[in-house]
Amino acid sequence: MRFPQLPVEDELEIRSLFARYGHLADAGDPDFAQLFTEDASWTRANSPPASQGGSGLPPETIRGRDHLLALMEEVMKKKFRQRMHHQMTDFYAVPGEGADEAHGHARALITDWRDGPGKIAMFGKYELRFRRTGEGWRIADMTVRVLPSAD
Template sequence: MSYQAVPIQDRVDIDNLFSAYAYTLDDGDADGWIALYTDDGVFDVPGLNRFEGQEGLRAIADIVINGSQGNWRHMATNVLVTPGASGDEVAVRLRTLVTDWNVEPAGTQFNDYRGTLVRINIHWRIKELIATPTKVIV
């Protein structure tokens, strides 16, 4: 894996994308979360399910939003961005921590994410995101 730098503005925009990813889910904004993906975007949890396209993304957004009842908090950390096949594509790697305040004491889930982002016009969008749960503590 190359650790070459990507332009700083791209890095800032991508960090902002993953902040929006967390806030839209936690705020119950399925449309906002889906808008962060390309039209044919993919959210994949290996061994569990693969959600493809706008309809598939809506299904997983609804599962998360309804299951959380507004009491989950997603935090995206350690966002590593490396150049992709072109200036309009990057590979990303990050970790997420999800806390569940529906249970006492709060449950925690750790995930590793890998994916591909593409720039459409001036906006970075998620082409594919693969989420691998690494630890669940309830």
């Protein structure tokens, strides 16, 4: 069985872009917002309580770079004190509806270092849509579902 493939240069650029997601998010780096299109959406589809492997944060959709930057400030810097870390894994990308769109799928282990030694805090599944822009490939939409998930 053959799977749909992106041109190699596009796949490499998308992989490099997505690799930066966890690094910049965990650092609360303002460049995080530049990974996204101006009109991007980021969705937390569910969020079990921390006792069940979630963050306890409410499900929500955030739109636009400015709001994504505010998310980093409020959640990663203030709430999690930059002590939660994403280990992104099993990422793959496939062509989208046209030459300027692609879809990505990934899993993530999120570790929590707030109370000393790290522990696995969450496991998330990511669904992404990438769009080619004048700046290069960017994330247009991202949805994360944390296990356990009802959907």
